[in-house]
Amino acid sequence: xxxxxxxxxxxxxxxxxxxxxxxxxxxxxxxxxxxxxxxxxxxxxxxxxxxxxxxxxxxxxxxxxxxxxxxxxxxxxxxxxxxxxxxxxxxxxxxxxxxxxxxxxxxxxxxxxxxxxxxxxxxxxxxxxxxxxxxxxxxxxxxxxxxxxxxxxxxxxxxxxxxxxxxxxxxxxxxxxxxxxxxxxxxxxxxxxxxxxxxxxxxxxxxxxxxxxxxxxxxxxxxxxxxxxxxxxxxxxxxxxxxxxxxxxxxxxxxxxxxxxxxxxxxxxxxxxxxxxxxxxxxxxxxxxxxxxxxxxxxxxxxxxxxxxxxxxxxxxxxxxxxxxxxxxxxxxxx
Amino acid sequence: xxxxxxxxxxxxxxxxxxxxxxxxxxxxxxxxxxxxxxxxxxxxxxxxxxxxxxxxxxxxxxxxxxxxxxxxxxxxxxxxxxxxxxxxxxxxxxxxxxxxxxxxxxxxxxxxxxxxxxxxxxxxxxxxxxxxxxxxxxxxxxxxxxxxxxxxxxxxxxxxxxxxxxxxxxxxxxxxxxxxxxxxxxxxxxxxxxxxxxxxxxxxxxxxxxxxxxxxxxxxxxxxxxxxxxxxxxxxxxxxxxxxxxxxxxxx
Numbered sequence: 001x002x003x004x005x006x007x008x009x010x011x012x013x014x015x016x017x018x019x020x021x022x023x024x025x026x027x028x029x030x031x032x033x034x035x036x037x038x039x040x041x042x043x044x045x046x047x048x049x050x051x052x053x054x055x056x057x058x059x060x061x062x063x064x065x066x067x068x069x070x071x072x073x074x075x076x077x078x079x080x081x082x083x084x085x086x087x088x089x090x091x092x093x094x095x096x097x098x099x100x101x102x103x104x105x106x107x108x109x110x111x112x113x114x115x116x117x118x119x120x121x122x123x124x125x126x127x128x129x130x131x132x133x134x135x136x137x138x139x140x141x142x143x144x145x146x147x148x149x150x151x152x153x154x155x156x157x158x159x160x161x162x163x164x165x166x167x168x169x170x171x172x173x174x175x176x177x178x179x180x181x182x183x184x185x186x187x188x189x190x191x192x193x194x195x196x197x198x199x200x201x202x203x204x205x206x207x208x209x210x211x212x213x214x215x216x217x218x219x220x221x222x223x224x225x226x227x228x229x230x231x232x233x234x235x236x237x238x239x240x241x242x243x244x245x246x247x248x249x250x251x252x253x254x255x256x257x258x259x260x261x262x263x264x265x266x267x268x269x270x271x272x273x274x275x276x277x278x279x280x281x282x283x284x285x286x287x288x289x290x291x292x293x294x295x296x297x298x299x300x301x302x303x304x305x306x307x308x309x310x311x312x313x314x315x316x317x318x319x320x321x322x323x324x325x326x327x328x329x330x331x332x333x334x335x
Numbered sequence: 336x337x338x339x340x341x342x343x344x345x346x347x348x349x350x351x352x353x354x355x356x357x358x359x360x361x362x363x364x365x366x367x368x369x370x371x372x373x374x375x376x377x378x379x380x381x382x383x384x385x386x387x388x389x390x391x392x393x394x395x396x397x398x399x400x401x402x403x404x405x406x407x408x409x410x411x412x413x414x415x416x417x418x419x420x421x422x423x424x425x426x427x428x429x430x431x432x433x434x435x436x437x438x439x440x441x442x443x444x445x446x447x448x449x450x451x452x453x454x455x456x457x458x459x460x461x462x463x464x465x466x467x468x469x470x471x472x473x474x475x476x477x478x479x480x481x482x483x484x485x486x487x488x489x490x491x492x493x494x495x496x497x498x499x500x501x502x503x504x505x506x507x508x509x510x511x512x513x514x515x516x517x518x519x520x521x522x523x524x525x526x527x528x529x530x531x532x533x534x535x536x537x538x539x540x541x542x543x544x545x546x547x548x549x550x551x552x553x554x555x556x557x558x559x560x561x562x563x564x565x566x567x568x569x570x571x572x573x574x575x576x577x578x579x580x581x582x583x584x585x586x587x
Contacts (some may be wrong), residue, residue: 195440195456196449198433202426209424212386213441213499214412220447 020189023272027185031178035171042170044286046242049177052278053184053235054255055262056271057105060228062260063269064192065221066204070256071112071128072232074135077251078108079233081139081146084246087155094157094166094176098237105233106226108135113225117218129253136251151247155240166241173242180238184231188271191227200224204269261300265307267314276315338397339364339533340416340503345394347380354380356557358394362503366533369548369565371541373577377557378537379421382507385535386418387411399502415502419492421511421537427481431472431491434480435463438498463498470494470524486517493524504528506536510543522546553577 034045058072082104083097091097116127139146146152159165164172191197199220202210207217240246249255258281266277281300288296311318341361347354355377362368372378383389385396387408395404398416406414425434439459440446454460467476470490475483480491489509496504510521518540525547528534538544544551544565551568553561555577561568568574 190452191449193453194449194451195437195445195453196447198429198437198453199447201429202437205426205428206424209420209426211409212412212418212420212424213438213446213495214409215441215446216409223447223449 024182024186027275028178028182031181035174035178039169042174043242044282046170046174046177047239048279048282049174049181050235050239050242051255051259051262051282052181052275053238054232055259055266055274055278056184056188057228057232057235058259058263059268059271059274060188060192060224060231062263063273064197064200064204065224067116067221068125068260069116069128070125070253070260071130071132072228072259073250073252073255074112074128074132075105075108075229075232076236076239076255076259077132077135077139078229079105079236080240080246080250081152081236082233083237083240084152084155085145087157087240088152092156092158094160094241097157097241098180098234101237101240102230102234105229105231105236107229108233109225109227109229110222112229113222116225117221128256132251132253132256136248136253139248139251147246149248151245152240153245155244155246157241157244166244170242173238177238177242180234184234185271185275188231192271196220196223201269261304263314265304265314267316267318270314270316270320273314273316276319280315337364338362339366339399340535341397342385343395343397345381345384345396346392347377347384347389348392354557355384355391358554358559360552360559360562362533362535364533365531367536367547367549368534369536369538369544369551370554371538371544371551371568372554375556376554376577378554380557381554382418382505382537385505386416412499415500416505417496417499417501417503418505419496419507419509421507423485423488423492425480425488425491428479430477430479431467431483431487431494432460432463432476434491434495435466435498436460438495439463442499466494466497469497469527471520484517486513486520489513489521490524493521493528497528501532503533503535506534506538508538509536510538510540518543 035042038045054072054076057075058069061067061069061072079101083101086100087097091100112128112131115131116124119127140148157166160172160176166173199210199215203217203220210217236250239250262277262281263274264277265281266275267273284300284303285296288299307314313321338361343359345358346356358381370378370381384391387403387406387410391404395402397403398411398414401414403411403414403416433453436453436456436459437446439462440456443459445451445456464473464476467473470493472487472490472494475487480488493509509525510518513521522543536544536547548565551561551563551565552559553568553574560573560577561571
């Protein structure tokens with residue numbers, strides 16, 4: 001039997017580098033296009049980027065390690081509150097605030113991973129919900145620190161590079177967020193291609209085989225929780241800087257569940273899927289909620305059912321498949 | 336020759352059921368030992384005890400003179416006790432090359448590095464290419480595992496084990512599920528295993544056992560009923576009764 005060359009991860013390094021650069025350029029272009037096309041919606045678009053970082057962080061845990069979590073907002077909210085509290089206490093440099101958010105997310109990720117990795121399967125999922133609910137309740141009760149149910153408000157970050165104010169139009173915040181997203185995305189691409197990233201993929205597919213190789217799962221997965229926490233925390237900090245408020249919703253089960261829906265929509269285990277899922281979900285939410293604020297979830301639900309039934313690999317997987325079929329057709333048509 | 340691996344008076348009971356009872360087996364460097372026994376003899380439990388997946392009820396396991404009875408599965412692998420699986424346990428979306436490189440990187444202590452490219456380690460890639468070539472897997476080295484034949488997947492299990500450079504290798508039915516036309520491939524791969532490596536093979540295919548093993552142990556109903564040369568095993572009355580007899584009647 002003659003088989004076509006396998007379209008697998010074993011593409012030549014040069015080809016995969018070219019694909020990566022094209023991917024990064026596409027994200028940057030799409031981001032800049034948003035800037036020019038929707039100048040009145042930059043605050044919304046910045047929120048999309050902030051949530052995209054959350055969904056990317058969830059992809060690391062769910063998509064690459066195979067650990068289901070419905071508590072990812074715990075990491076996002078930790079970053080948002082840490083940046084908010086720091087900003088209200090005189091730390092206003094935006095880059096520093098992102099780092100503070102990432103650090104808070106990483107520490108929370110360490111704790112969350114330590115607890116969650118004690119269990120497997122359904123109990124693990126329940127633990128993730130318990131953690132985000134606990135943190136939500138703690139943030140609600142510690143009003144002196146977090147503002148309780150009112151949240152934090154009145155943060156005024158310093159101008160970006162000392163020049164660009166985080167103003168009402170949100171231009172600085174958006175471009176700042178886009179830059180952050182690109183940096184994080186490139187870093188994550190490198191991480192998932194590293195030996196560590198390959199072991200995570202292996203753990204998702206067959207933990208017993210990984211242990212037979214002499215590799216302990218726990219430290220690897222815990223490290224991924226820390227990385228995931230840093231990414232989610234940076235996303236939360238970006239949200240805090242851009243909106244200049246931090247509310248309990250950033251630390252909610254609802255946001256965690258939405259993040260998982262966005263990830264499934266876009267496609268698991270593929271960093272592009274996390275971005276596509278976030279953009280599509282939030283765009284639908286934004287547009288449909290404006291038309292009918294009560295029933296927008298119905299449409300999202302229908303969309304999700306359609307995706308799960310007809311495109312189980314998510315939007316990105318389906319695009320990938322379509323591209324493969326198209327290029328195969330081209331190759332056949334060519335000389 | 337020195338003993339590299341030994342189990343002494345190893346037992347495992349589940350409730351009142353003695354699944355493994357008072358097993359003592361020692362292996363020297365370069366040994367080729369086959370463990371055989373009818374279904375339900377306790378072979379799987381034995382493998383789980385040896386690899387550290389379940390703790391024994393009594394007895395000890397020694398590797399290179401060290402008592403590893405209390406060590407977990409990962410720690411045993413790191414000390415050089417490596418296994419293959421009866422049903423292939425491979426990563427469907429990865430290539431044979433990636434499997435072998437991962438094993439090499441782990442042996443070198445680099446398997447979980449973040450600041451490195453998995454495909455960027457030239458020395459590991461070269462070594463993986465050598466191992467895969469030895470087993471005739473070069474042509475499929477960069478295909479996804481789901482796309483390669485089952486016999487090749489079995490060979491890949493052996494390739495991974497070779498990359499781990501074990502001191503003791505436990506082959507759990509290396510020819511299980513392989514079409515008989517491909518069995519010679521497995522046999523040839525086993526012949527190429529390093530001469531100094533101690534190999535314990537658990538296998539149903541008696542032809543393979545007789546060609547590969549220089550010593551045979553027979554497990555029946557959780558107990559060792561025979562230890563000796565392959566040539567003698569068929570003549571042993573207890574063995575015929577417990578094992579070969581049932582095989583003969585099975586009309587194989």
